[in-house]
Amino acid sequence: MRGERWALRAGEYLVSLACRRLPGRIRQERYQEWLAELPVILRDRDTGPAPLRVVRMLAFAADTLRGTALAPQAYRGAHRGAAATHTAAKSIRWLGTGLLLLGGLLGCALFLLAYEGCIIYQLATGPNLLFSVPLMLVNLGYFAASCIPRWASPRLRWYSMGKIVAGAGLSIRAIASSSGWGHPLLFAIISYCGYAISAACLGMAVVLAMRSLTRLQRAD
Amino acid sequence: MTAPLERVFRIFLDDPAALRYGYDLMKAAGLPSGTLYPLLARLETRGLVASAWETPRHDGERPRRYYHLTGEGIEVARLELAERSAQRSARRQRAPGRRVRPAPADAR
Numbered sequence: 172m173r174g175e176r177w178a179l180r181a182g183e184y185l186v187s188l189a190c191r192r193l194p195g196r197i198r199q200e201r202y203q204e205w206l207a208e209l210p211v212i213l214r215d216r217d218t219g220p221a222p223l224r225v226v227r228m229l230a231f232a233a234d235t236l237r238g239t240a241l242a243p244q245a246y247r248g249a250h251r252g253a254a255a256t257h258t259a260a261k262s263i264r265w266l267g268t269g270l271l272l273l274g275g276l277l278g279c280a281l282f283l284l285a286y287e288g289c290i291i292y293q294l295a296t297g298p299n300l301l302f303s304v305p306l307m308l309v310n311l312g313y314f315a316a317s318c319i320p321r322w323a324s325p326r327l328r329w330y331s332m333g334k335i336v337a338g339a340g341l342s343i344r345a346i347a348s349s350s351g352w353g354h355p356l357l358f359a360i361i362s363y364c365g366y367a368i369s370a371a372c373l374g375m376a377v378v379l380a381m382r383s384l385t386r387l388q389r390a391d
Numbered sequence: 392m393t394a395p396l397e398r399v400f401r402i403f404l405d406d407p408a409a410l411r412y413g414y415d416l417m418k419a420a421g422l423p424s425g426t427l428y429p430l431l432a433r434l435e436t437r438g439l440v441a442s443a444w445e446t447p448r449h450d451g452e453r454p455r456r457y458y459h460l461t462g463e464g465i466e467v468a469r470l471e472l473a474e475r476s477a478q479r480s481a482r483r484q485r486a487p488g489r490r491v492r493p494a495p496a497d498a499r
Contacts, residue, residue: 204413208414231414234425238429241425
């Protein structure tokens with residue numbers, strides 16, 4: 172399975188985090204036990220397609236973390252009732268962490284949506300240098316990063332190039348309209364084209380991701 | 392007896408001689424690892440479950456740990472499950488109109 176090594180590494184990391192909460196005498200033993208289960212879950216074809224198995228394996232590893240956080244006394248050999256008083260507080264803390272993560276993800280999604288909306292608004296109403304220049308610079312950074320072999324990604328390169336063209340078009344349009352130089356329509360067309368390219372690249376990235384998912388399922 | 396413990400006991404009692412791995416138990420009982428492993432650790436401390444490491448069949452394969460009920464474990468599990476069934480039937484007789492949902496292992 173493609174990416175199996177990376178998935179296993181992520182699982183191993185989660186298991187090692189879980190084992191850190193355990194007393195020294197049983198830590199190594201539990202670590203070996205849970206580590207041995209990870210490849211079994213990943214190769215268990217009854218569970219479903221490969222992406223689902225990866226999720227299941229990571230859920231297994233993450234839940235060992237929950238288990239050692241909520242019930243460490245169980246592994247130390249104590250009776251369940253002995254330290255049950257702290258369990259409610261720990262559950263609330265875990266719930267809080269989960270809600271915070273969810274909030275963070277939602278915040279990021281909203282920020283990205285607002286960012287794209289802002290570009291469309293600028294394209295429709297009129298350019299603003301304070302927006303278009305940072306847009307161009309940020310995407311120049313992305314473009315430079317996509318040229319480094321370690322992070323090389325043709326999708327990111329095309330997407331950032333599209334944004335650079337859109338940002339450049341918007342900037343020139345802003346400068347031209349404030350100084351009354353050139354025809355604003357020409358620069359408007361340039362920025363529209365840039366944004367169309369980046370939108371097409373984004374669509375292409377989605378299609379490529381879907382195709383690789385289908386290929387993974389077929390390989391199973 | 393908690394519902395997860397009841398499920399684990401039922402699975403072990405399906406075939407008391409069988410050796411069960413943690414993941415197999417998880418799948419059969421429908422329990423997450425964070426619930427199952429602390430439960431197995433408690434049972435092992437009480438001497439109801441014993442565990443051992445398997446011998447790897449291939450080079451480089453990690454040995455897995457398997458669990459089985461001890462003699463005392465089989466007795467305790469049978470007693471506890473019988474007690475639970477008695478409690479359920481008593482409850483059913485007290486409220487004949489209400490249906491009590493069976494545990495997942497009952498459905499199999």
